[in-house]
Amino acid sequence: MDSTPPAHGNPAPDSLAAAIRAGDRRALARGITLVESTRPDHRAEAEGLLASLLPHTGGAVRLGISGVPGVGKSTFIEAFGLHVIGQGGKVAVLAVDPSSQRTGGSILGDKTRMEELSRHGRAFIRPSPAGTTLGGVARRTREAMLLLEAAGFDLVIVETVGVGQSETAVADMVDLFLLLLPPAGGDELQGIKKGIVELADLIVVNKADGDLVAAARHAVAEYRHALHMLRPASPHWRVPVLSCSAITGTGVPEVWEMVGRYRAALGPTGDIDRRRAEQARAWMWSEIRENLIAAFTADPSVKALLAETEADVAAGRLTPGMAAQRLLTRFRG
Numbered sequence: 001m002d003s004t005p006p007a008h009g010n011p012a013p014d015s016l017a018a019a020i021r022a023g024d025r026r027a028l029a030r031g032i033t034l035v036e037s038t039r040p041d042h043r044a045e046a047e048g049l050l051a052s053l054l055p056h057t058g059g060a061v062r063l064g065i066s067g068v069p070g071v072g073k074s075t076f077i078e079a080f081g082l083h084v085i086g087q088g089g090k091v092a093v094l095a096v097d098p099s100s101q102r103t104g105g106s107i108l109g110d111k112t113r114m115e116e117l118s119r120h121g122r123a124f125i126r127p128s129p130a131g132t133t134l135g136g137v138a139r140r141t142r143e144a145m146l147l148l149e150a151a152g153f154d155l156v157i158v159e160t161v162g163v164g165q166s167e168t169a170v171a172d173m174v175d176l177f178l179l180l181l182p183p184a185g186g187d188e189l190q191g192i193k194k195g196i197v198e199l200a201d202l203i204v205v206n207k208a209d210g211d212l213v214a215a216a217r218h219a220v221a222e223y224r225h226a227l228h229m230l231r232p233a234s235p236h237w238r239v240p241v242l243s244c245s246a247i248t249g250t251g252v253p254e255v256w257e258m259v260g261r262y263r264a265a266l267g268p269t270g271d272i273d274r275r276r277a278e279q280a281r282a283w284m285w286s287e288i289r290e291n292l293i294a295a296f297t298a299d300p301s302v303k304a305l306l307a308e309t310e311a312d313v314a315a316g317r318l319t320p321g322m323a324a325q326r327l328l329t330r331f332r333g
Contacts, residue, residue, distance in 0.1 A: 013048035020151050021056060025124070028151050032126060035143040050143060053150040058276075060149045061259065064170040066160040066196065067180030072206045076180055076246040077157060078114040083252050085122045089154040092124040093117070094141050095161045096170055124148065127161075138169040139290065142283060145173065171199040172279055175272050176262050178202045178255075181223065183216035183243075198230055200239055201262060204255055209245035216243045236269050237262060301330050 016034075019027030035046040067073040081091040093114070118125045126144065141158060148156050158174055160166040171177040179200035197203075203223055208216030223241045232238055240258055244251025266272050296302055309327055312318040318326070 013045060013052050017049055017052035017150070020053065020147060023152055028124070028147060029126075031147045032144045035147065036140045046143065050146060053146060057146045057149040060145075060153055060156045061263065062145065062156050062158070062174040062176070063259065064158045064160070064174035064177040065180060066167045066170065066177070067206070068182065071180045071182050072246050073159065073180055074114050076204075076206055076244070076252075077159060078117040079246040079249055079252050080255060081114075081117045081123055081155075081157065082120070083249070083256055084155050085120060087256070090122045090152060091117070091155045091157065092148040092153040093126070093157045093159060094144055094148075095125075095127040095159045096138065096141050096166050124151075124153065138173065139283075139287065142173050167196050167199060172282060175275065176201045176259060178204060178259075180204050180206050181219065183207050183212045183219045197226070198233075201233070201237065202255075202258055203227070203239060203241045204251075205241065205243040206246055208243040208251060209248050219243075234266060234269075234271050236265050236271060296327075296331055299331055301333075302327055305330050 016027055016031055020031050031049055034042055034049060037043065037046070065073065065077060067076075077093060081093065084091050114125060117123050145156050145158065158170050160170050167177075177199050179196060179202070181203060183205055205216045205219045205223065220241050220243050227239050227241065230239075242251060242254055242258060244255055246252065263272065297306075305327060309318065309323045313320055313323045
């Protein structure tokens, strides 16, 4: 687990990039701290660092993991990560938590529960910082992911810690989105959002141990039946439903094997490359929107008119559309 504070006088992007590529963990921590910063001078340094490392990215498996509260996500990620390390891999975990800006989130609890994984020399765990927007959190997670790939990690797990739009944000930056579900069916199945299920490329029923083995088997059957009602995202892949016990380790190797099958099925067809290309285009437009909004709200002429315009909208003297046009006209000069 790395939480190295930002160093004063960061090394030049090229030397920092070389250290990251050499596997220097302190350099990697400094690099991630740099790309997380919102200071204009740090953003310029971060862009230089990313430009140096970009040719060395793209080699990792990008895996998103989400799950309903209480499903045992942290326990699963630790068991899964340790299994991949046991197979010779290097594993990094990034947590996306847009809720932490208000409540502190559950990042520290998650990292405590992944204690064995966080201590391992072939693992790296890092939470995304709280941001003012989910887009800001997602931006820093994407850039951190590129640094981890350049540092030689074979598997980068992007974990959703918050709820709501974070699942969509994570699904839009990974190759495969894994949904972890509890051993339940019926009413519990109805309570799971259809939209989240539609994002999944792989569904895993956790806690298939002890008295819950039969319930997990029943849940697998119900989830498989439910998936037949959904149109597959790719003609080359039908979403499988597996069961496992993160506590005993039963079924965990099969989950990693299924990730390999997914890549074997979609890699040669170009589906993964197309997915990454579309994600990169969407990321570009997200950056444009973020920067335009930042420039708009920072513009002195807009600031001078903003409070009055908001008051007019609240009082019903202007429609939101008219107010937006007034501010945009002022912004354009």
